[in-house]
Amino acid sequence: MEATINKVELQGFLGRDAEVKSFESGRTLVSMSVATSESYKNNKGEWVNNTTWHNVSYWKIKKDEDLEFLKKGELVLLTGRLNTRKYTDKSGQDKYITEVVAQKIEPVKVEL
Numbered sequence: 351m352e353a354t355i356n357k358v359e360l361q362g363f364l365g366r367d368a369e370v371k372s373f374e375s376g377r378t379l380v381s382m383s384v385a386t387s388e389s390y391k392n393n394k395g396e397w398v399n400n401t402t403w404h405n406v407s408y409w410k411i412k413k414d415e416d417l418e419f420l421k422k423g424e425l426v427l428l429t430g431r432l433n434t435r436k437y438t439d440k441s442g443q444d445k446y447i448t449e450v451v452a453q454k455i456e457p458v459k460v461e462l
Contacts, residue, residue, distance in 0.1 A: 356431040358450050360404060361458060362386040368420035370410075378410040382420060384428070384450075405449040406430075417455070425458040 365383040372378045387401045406428065410417065420426070430452035439445050 357429065358432055359427070359429045360384060360386055360406075360450065361425065361427045362404070364420060364422055364424050364426060365403060366422050368417065370417070380408040380410055380417060380420065382406045382408070384426065405447065406452050407433075407449055408452040408455055419457040420455070425460060426455055427458050428452045428455045430454070 362384040365385050368380050368382040370378060370380050384404045384406050385401050386404065387399060389397055389399050392398050408428075408430075428450065430450050432448060433451045434446055434448045436444055436446050
């Protein structure tokens, strides 16, 4: 039997401050939105910028882990896995959302 590999590595900018939600179980969920961009020249020779937004969830494990750097506009590097969830909207339609479940998040230092 082959092992299935589900690994994602993203480097992008936070679109908003991370939201932190603590649960009675003691677990803490950190939610954020990360933008990645690519630029290329189209067939007319014009530069095109493409931005993709990624929903990211991170289950904070260490109580002393400092996540103060997760502020809007900060450049971060994260590794994790893709997860797709199904839910039913108010009109009864099934919807799907794909998110990155991060296992490691770190700030990226930009040197000028």
